[in-house]
Amino acid sequence: MEHRKLAFIGAGNMSRSLISGLIQSGYPADAIMAVNPSRPKLDALAADFGIHTSQNNAEAANWAQALVLAVKPQMMATMLEALVRSTGGLDGKLLISIAAGISVTRLEQMAGQSRIVRTMPNTPSLLGLGMTGLYAREHVEQADRDYCEQMMQAVGKTLWVAQEDGINQVIAAAGSAPAYFFLFMEAMATEAVKQGFTEQEARLLVQQTALGAANMVAANPDTSLGDLRAQVTSKGGTTAEAIRSFQQQGLEQLVADAMAAAVARARELETQL
Ligand SMILES: NC(=O)C1=CN([C@@H]2O[C@H](COP(=O)(O)OP(=O)(O)OC[C@H]3O[C@@H](n4cnc5c(N)ncnc54)[C@H](OP(=O)(O)O)[C@@H]3O)[C@@H](O)[C@H]2O)C=CC1
Numbered sequence: 001m002e003h004r005k006l007a008f009i010g011a012g013n014m015s016r017s018l019i020s021g022l023i024q025s026g027y028p029a030d031a032i033m034a035v036n037p038s039r040p041k042l043d044a045l046a047a048d049f050g051i052h053t054s055q056n057n058a059e060a061a062n063w064a065q066a067l068v069l070a071v072k073p074q075m076m077a078t079m080l081e082a083l084v085r086s087t088g089g090l091d092g093k094l095l096i097s098i099a100a101g102i103s104v105t106r107l108e109q110m111a112g113q114s115r116i117v118r119t120m121p122n123t124p125s126l127l128g129l130g131m132t133g134l135y136a137r138e139h140v141e142q143a144d145r146d147y148c149e150q151m152m153q154a155v156g157k158t159l160w161v162a163q164e165d166g167i168n169q170v171i172a173a174a175g176s177a178p179a180y181f182f183l184f185m186e187a188m189a190t191e192a193v194k195q196g197f198t199e200q201e202a203r204l205l206v207q208q209t210a211l212g213a214a215n216m217v218a219a220n221p222d223t224s225l226g227d228l229r230a231q232v233t234s235k236g237g238t239t240a241e242a243i244r245s246f247q248q249q250g251l252e253q254l255v256a257d258a259m260a261a262a263v264a265r266a267r268e269l270e271t272q273l
């Protein structure tokens, strides 16, 4: 892939995940800079990955060809306004937003230009196992689209959405979703401890089973999720009882409501920020 000079504005959890995945995939450390108001996260990134760091957003923007906008959504307007002022404008820079709940229209207003790709990655990018949604308006050049796609493919898999609201659905199904699986695993581990395992044993049981199940799904693309479940569920057996309990208590509806709540929050942020 092309190795443009790439600056991450905001060196938090998601930037660390992307930077780690990019370095593992062979993106040169010398072509990456992270910028953050405080030093500790920058020092850790420099020590772990050998990338450039700065506490000055304008310095990073002047150096880079592409900027990953990776501050919290609530900080985006203030950050971009100050950046435009201190650099004299962001013309010529490709802007890659990873923020939830900020539309391209708003980003264009904030940044004063429209060379923007909106993306929605997730934290497993850290291991090269990310899932990223991408969206760009028609005028965005193919070379910029390709660069963003290749960058996100270096840290996982990608999916372009045709309508911008698709990014909100990617948030529900992928961006926020690692947390759903962590919550489910936490609940399982807690119950396994109650049933007599040590915390370490409970974690091993849950973690290895989640890993195995995810790999079973990936290794059997032609088998439906329902069929994979059926293969575990012996008639009159133990799994059937567990599944009956989940379904009686409305697991499917619970999941649907949670994903709809994530989409609703993303849309609400789009109207507020
Ligand atoms: N975490 C996730 O799983 C995902 C997050 N996202 C999106 O990524 C973005 C970042 O989220 P996340 O990494 O979790 O958040 P974090 O809070 O971990 O990171 C945000 C970083 O931005 C820094 N920051 C604050 N103000 C400025 C500024 N003016 N200029 C430069 N840096 C600044 C913060 O520094 P300090 O802490 O020193 O204040 C912090 O290190 C959000 O917009 C979120 O919607 C998207 C997909 C998944």
Ligand SMILES: O=C(O)[C@@H]1CCC=N1
Residues within 6 Å of the ligand: 100, 171, 175, 176
């Ligand atoms: O919780 C959030 O708002 C961000 C976006 C997706 C994951 N984390």
